[in-house]
Amino acid sequence: MYVLAINFKSYKTSYGSRALSIAKEADSVAREYSGLVRVVLLPPATEIVRIASAVSFSSVFAQHVDPVDEGAYTGHVTAEMIKEAGAAGIMINHSEKRLRIDEISFILGKARKLGLETLVCADTPEVAAAISVLSPHMLAIEPPELIGTGIPVSKAKPEVVTGTVNKVRELNKEVLILTGAGITTGDDVKAAIRLGTQGVLVASAVMKAQEPSKIIKEMTESLIKALDSLPPALQDGGEGLNA
Amino acid sequence: MYVLAINFKSYKTSYGSRALSIAKEADSVAREYSGLVRVVLLPPATEIVRIASAVSFSSVFAQHVDPVDEGAYTGHVTAEMIKEAGAAGIMINHSEKRLRIDEISFILGKARKLGLETLVCADTPEVAAAISVLSPHMLAIEPPELIGTGIPVSKAKPEVVTGTVNKVRELNKEVLILTGAGITTGDDVKAAIRLGTQGVLVASAVMKAQEPSKIIKEMTESLIKALDSLPPALQDGGEGLNA
């Protein structure tokens, strides 16, 4: 099952009623294509409670958690908190919130104990390979210089995506690999799948859209078409990774 | 009006149903002493929505906000978000989440525009004085080495509290000054008031208590008694600061 992950970031649309409405629209697409595409919503920490309780067919992930256990930590967001708020997983190490390697390892260990899924971002094939050794559930490859540009990495730097797939697959057969940075259209999504990844991580294309539901639907359908157009062996491969 | 500010931090009791129950207990004390003592609750970011909608007589402040405007910021908690979630104010620069001086200035400016109240922590009289120039609504003086020890700064280092009051009052007549770090009992609260501050910032004493409502009540009553025992001129002064 391919993945459409929507990073809400901190836009005007990322919180409050607009965020809730985007989440509900995405959830209704997720319902329509249930069993075919997995929709992951990444709202800000303050919105997890409201969005997690409003959606049924999508998964809610935190955009980040701090690398600490429970204790005397002021102003922190912990894995325990976001789980309690209704999140099923966490994203970490986005280029706008990088972590140290020991912190990534610490959080992945905690998430495992708490039963939270994990998505870790990486900026290069080398870093993606190093992180894959720590066994997250998903990896997103995002060259930071393309984030928010509307120039999809799959077009501008396809070798970054294929290089990531090659290097990571030598070390880790199971991690789902997502393509991020500049993914704007259904075509970008297809290209991401054609390059060997299992989904996309998007942000501004949805959050800044006039009609978020339209682009969510377009991307979801592109994921499904991309899956259909793969040779049967690879389709199984794709499924296998998600089983 | 004196202030009892309760920093929830990231304890086991800081989120979910236990946090909600502490917030409600505090709110019921706030109702009882309404008009005499102001109760400020500082839950984690994920809990602001639930706690803000559950209390009526207390103010909810965020424990921290990130020094950014709306935009492409992943994993950030902004002033806009916590306001939308129901917070009336923000605390910043706690010793467990220090900020740079330019970031403090930036956040105070944003809070002013958004109509949010502000509480800034400081570790020494010198730092408190520097921050007071930036005109927050409240300042808390907390020597980091005493935080969480149960040894009240008002006993261990009364000169830090009086030094803060003296230095700050030369520069800023209006900011409310709170005593933090090690405040555990009603007596600690009285000492804080006697040293010239207008309230206390507490955390573990409440969050780790067997009966949080008991210690909240004890501290609140100590604030009221401390106020009563001041000479009338100073009582007015105290009121004046809050008017």
Next chain:
Amino acid sequence: MYVLAINFKSYKTSYGSRALSIAKEADSVAREYSGLVRVVLLPPATEIVRIASAVSFSSVFAQHVDPVDEGAYTGHVTAEMIKEAGAAGIMINHSEKRLRIDEISFILGKARKLGLETLVCADTPEVAAAISVLSPHMLAIEPPELIGTGIPVSKAKPEVVTGTVNKVRELNKEVLILTGAGITTGDDVKAAIRLGTQGVLVASAVMKAQEPSKIIKEMTESLIKALDSLPPALQDGGEGLNA
């Protein structure tokens, strides 16, 4: 005595023989105008030993020190180290190396004990005012958005410079105020003095110049001319600040 402070940063010219040669050229200008203008050189940490032992008429300041005492700190540069290496002072809180307010206060305290001079950078009049309460020897006002642009703050945002002078002078009569960001020509230097500051902090204009000695000389002479053209009372004022 007015100040010409040259921040070497981390350019190709900032270390090794090119850095040494710029330092010697600056020192020879400092010798020529000795008693009239003070030249402060800010090489990288690795170059302090070599540059401090090669100059006689300029002062060497570190570009930054870490906010720690002696101890188990790996990869840190402490105030003790740079003093031993031959520095007479330290700059801190440059926009490319910001510090927390408690760290600024800590380092200023250490520098006082070690007999090191201090120069603290600020991005806005408000932040400059807050820092001035901590009594550094010098303050530099540098709007970060103008740094390295060649657009002098004295032209683009004169109100930032005059606002800084006004706010700081209410709180601190003694700190020397330097104008930074975009200072490129002798005229920029004159404008900085005319706006009420006591010198300039420059970087790329010197470090990237074809002939560094030429621009150093031009800026130094502009400082002297600016001083001459002030009414006698203000000239004394300028002197008084440096006495």
Next chain:
Amino acid sequence: MYVLAINFKSYKTSYGSRALSIAKEADSVAREYSGLVRVVLLPPATEIVRIASAVSFSSVFAQHVDPVDEGAYTGHVTAEMIKEAGAAGIMINHSEKRLRIDEISFILGKARKLGLETLVCADTPEVAAAISVLSPHMLAIEPPELIGTGIPVSKAKPEVVTGTVNKVRELNKEVLILTGAGITTGDDVKAAIRLGTQGVLVASAVMKAQEPSKIIKEMTESLIKALDSLPPALQDGGEGLNA
């Protein structure tokens, strides 16, 4: 050839004449056992020039470099600077100066281009394995909780050392693995070798010693004895790793 790496940190003895004298003593041991043990000295950035020019049989590494290229970076120490100052390599990611995974990857890439050797620290076998994918020359395993305690990791947590060797060797056959944290005596050094690592990273045991030269000699001789006592096949293995 086994490795004795001495991290000078920021102690009273870490800079100036005392640091120079420790460096010279270490260098004289390095001369005595030249070809058998490699001595790596890690002075603070300010001391690299002086120490690199004073030693002949040891290698000088920086304790840290900042993850930036040449440019407008104030207060940074770059790989170019420390190379020019005479360093042959760099250590990064010590527990007292951790880096993000993308920064580690960036610095390793730069070091490769500049011809600098690299030593990367890790806190756990998992993190060591992830870093080994990025191909540093040396890795040091140091559980932070043992650093500076005098309790050698080889005794307190031998499974951390053997776990590191096992996990890293699955991914990288060539990286030298050093044991760090709490190494105090010649016996600790022997234990480190017996557990399968190729040397030690020490700090306080040397830097705080009454007679640094004595403990340097003791550790060096222990490395040689440990090598002698290995079965011939493993001796070759040890050599092979360093060839």
